[in-house]
Every structure is written in C-alpha cells, then in structure tokens.
Amino acid sequence: MKGLRTNFEKIPNVLVSIDLSSNRFEGEIPDEFGEHGALIGLNLSHNNFIGPIPRSLGNLTNLESLDLSSNMLDGEIPTELTNLNFLASLNLSNNHLEGSIPQENSLIPFQTILMSET
Incomplete structure (x- = not known):
C-alpha cells in the first residue's frame, strides 16, 4: 500500500481530534489536514514526517492543541500558524526547523516551547 493514496468517503468531517502519533508515517504531512x-x-x-509544516494547518482556526514533535520537519514555521487563536498547546520540538518564530498574535506565548530542541 506504500505510495497509494486512499480517500475514505465515510469518515465524517466533524472529527474534533486526530491522534496519529507514534506510527511510522513517512513523507510530507498532507495539506488535506487543513x-x-x-x-x-x-x-x-x-x-517520520519530512519537509515543511504545511501552511494549510493555519486553516484550523478552532485548534487548541498541535503536536508535531519528534519528526524530521524542516524549513521555517509558517506565519499561517498565527491564525490559530485558540491554540493552548503547541509542540514542535525535536525537528529540524530553522528561522525565527512568527511574532504575530498567538505564537508569541509559545516561544520557549517552539525553540526547545528544534
């Protein structure tokens, strides 16, 4: 099944929480999460996710918790994440992120979490 993309039409789009942690998922995080x-x-x-954090995650304006830690993500933290006004928990540690933390709106309180081991 590797490399095969499957759409699951019967999964409701009213999911409130998705936890796919501690698997062996590879490749880039799909934009469809947004x-x-x-x-x-x-x-x-x-x-084992690689590549940049998808900008589409900035569309998840109801998100209260986002954990992308312990992957191999690289690039900069997208400024679109500043749209997440309800975000109370953010963990991006143990990746290969670079650049500065977006200083607009909601990400300012997360400076210490974002910078730890990224």
Missing part, C-alpha cells in the same frame, strides 16, 4: 476546520486537537508526533 480541510478539517472543526479539529480542536491534532497530534502527529513521533513519526
């Missing part, structure tokens, strides 16, 4: 605007929790930690 289409689930009702999400309040997303945990993709402890996988």
Whole structure:
C-alpha cells in the first residue's frame, strides 16, 4: 500500500481530534489536514514526517492543541500558524526547523516551547 493514496468517503468531517502519533508515517504531512476546520486537537508526533509544516494547518482556526514533535520537519514555521487563536498547546520540538518564530498574535506565548530542541 506504500505510495497509494486512499480517500475514505465515510469518515465524517466533524472529527474534533486526530491522534496519529507514534506510527511510522513517512513523507510530507498532507495539506488535506487543513480541510478539517472543526479539529480542536491534532497530534502527529513521533513519526517520520519530512519537509515543511504545511501552511494549510493555519486553516484550523478552532485548534487548541498541535503536536508535531519528534519528526524530521524542516524549513521555517509558517506565519499561517498565527491564525490559530485558540491554540493552548503547541509542540514542535525535536525537528529540524530553522528561522525565527512568527511574532504575530498567538505564537508569541509559545516561544520557549517552539525553540526547545528544534
């Protein structure tokens, strides 16, 4: 099944939390996660995701918790994440992120969490 993309039509789009942590998922984080605007929790930690953090995650304006830690993500933290006004928990540690932390709106309180071991 590797490399095969499957759409699951019967999964409701009213999911409020997705926890796919501690699997062996590889490749880039799909942009489609940004289409689930009702999400309040997303945990993709402890996988083998590579590439940048998708800008589409900035569409998850109801998100309260985001954990992308312990992957191999690189690039800069997208400024679109500053749209996450309800975010109470953010963990991007143990990745290969670079650049500065976006200083607008909601990410300012997370400066210490974001910078730890990224």
